[in-house]
Every structure is written in C-alpha cells, then in structure tokens.
Amino acid sequence: MAGVIDVDVWFANVAPVRLETLQFARRISSLRWHDRKLTLLVRALAARERWVASAAPPGVCGALAAWRGSAYTSLPATVGAFLARLEALEEAAGPSEVSFEARIERRLRRYEDPGERRLAGEVERLERTVGTRLSAAFVAAQRKLEVALGASPL
Numbered sequence: 001m002a003g004v005i006d007v008d009v010w011f012a013n014v015a016p017v018r019l020e021t022l023q024f025a026r027r028i029s030s031l032r033w034h035d036r037k038l039t040l041l042v043r044a045l046a047a048r049e050r051w052v053a054s055a056a057p058p059g060v061c062g063a064l065a066a067w068r069g070s071a072y073t074s075l076p077a078t079v080g081a082f083l084a085r086l087e088a089l090e091e092a093a094g095p096s097e098v099s100f101e102a103r104i105e106r107r108l109r110r111y112e113d114p115g116e117r118r119l120a121g122e123v124e125r126l127e128r129t130v131g132t133r134l135s136a137a138f139v140a141a142q143r144k145l146e147v148a149l150g151a152s153p154l
Contacts, residue, residue, distance in 0.1 A: 041100060041104050
C-alpha cells in the first residue's frame with residue numbers, strides 16, 4: 001500500500017507543473033539523433049511525461065478503504081492497472097535499473113563540448129542539492145499521510 005501512497009504524493013507534486021510537463025514532452029518528442037537508441041529513449045521519456053501529466057492516479061482514500069475491505073489481501077483493480085501502466089512506460093525503452101534521464105545523459109555526453117560539460121556538471125550539482133531537499137520533503141509528506149490515514153509502510 002505504501003506504493004500507492006508514494007504514487008499519490010508524487011502525482012500531487014506534478015499537478016502544479018502539469019502544463020510545463022506537457023510542453024516539455026511535446027518539445028522533446030520530435031528530437032532526433034544519429035544514435036537511434038538515444039532517439040528512442042527520448043521519445044519514451046516524452047511518452048511517460050505526457051502520461052504522467054495527464055493521468056489521474058487512483059485515490060489513496062478509496063484504495064485504502066477497498067484494501068481494508070478485502071481484509072488487507074488485495075488492492076483494487078484500478079490501482080493494479082495504474083501501477084502496471086506506469087511500470088510499462090518505465091520499461092518502454094528496454095529493461096534497465098538506470099533511469100531514462102541517466103541513460104539519456106550518458107548518450108548525450110559525446111555531443112558536448114568542454115564548456116557544455118562544465119555547465120552540465122554545475123546543473124547536476126544543483127539538481128542533487130534540490131533533489132536532496134525534495135526527497136526530504138517527500139518523505140515527510142508521505143509519513144504525515146501514512147499517519148493521517150492509519151497506514152504504515154510495509
């Protein structure tokens with residue numbers, strides 16, 4: 001059930017930047033490189049971002065009520081279908097433990113000049129700083145939600 005709460009909190013954070021996410025997906029979906037795998041990865045990322053910006057996750061409260069109603073044996077079908085679609089989009093560019101973004105960044109490196117590499121390094125440092133802060137805020141929000149709903153992480 002913690003996965004459903006994770007997804008709900010994550011999608012709540014996407015809502016304020018929905019239009020920007022759709023715009024980003026639209027802009028990157030037509031990019032092409034001689035590296036066919038890079039092009040496929042970017043298009044798969046665009047498809048995932050479009051879906052994320054337009055999908056409505058199953059409600060946590062309803063999912064918890066249904067889960068309790070099943071004596072904690074099964075999640076509602078809507079939750080399973082939603083999570084399966086999200087997983088399918090993540091695997092669209094091939095199985096990997098590495099994120100879309102990391103795989104794309106690795107393939108783009110050969111197109112960078114030294115100045116762009118320095119700038120990319122600075123952006124990565126800033127992303128790590130912001131990511132650490134966002135992760136801490138996400139975990140805090142998730143814990144509050146779990147406590148409020150009476151759900152504990154499994």
